[in-house]
Amino acid sequence: MCQYLHDEALRQEINEGLNVVEIWNSANDFIFYGKNGDFASNQTAMQELSMLCLHLLQISLVYINTLMIQKYFPSPRG
Secondary structure (H helix, E strand, C coil), rough: CHHHHHHHHHHHHHHHHHHHHHHHHHHHHCCCHHHHHHHHCCCCCCCCCCHHHHHHHHHHHHHHHHHHHHHHHCCCCC
């Protein structure tokens, strides 16, 4: 805690990381829109399936973003 309070660079790094998480959570709310982002079922199996589907969508978005970045910023190796 003392290191956190003393080191401004560390505080900025932690804050930036928290901002990334908040942005990702807002994206999850956008993707998983049913019932305001709540699970529609009380059944554990359905909740697990919903979460796995959300993870699949998240991974797909990351992959698509990676492909887009590679398209516009190709590696120097060609």
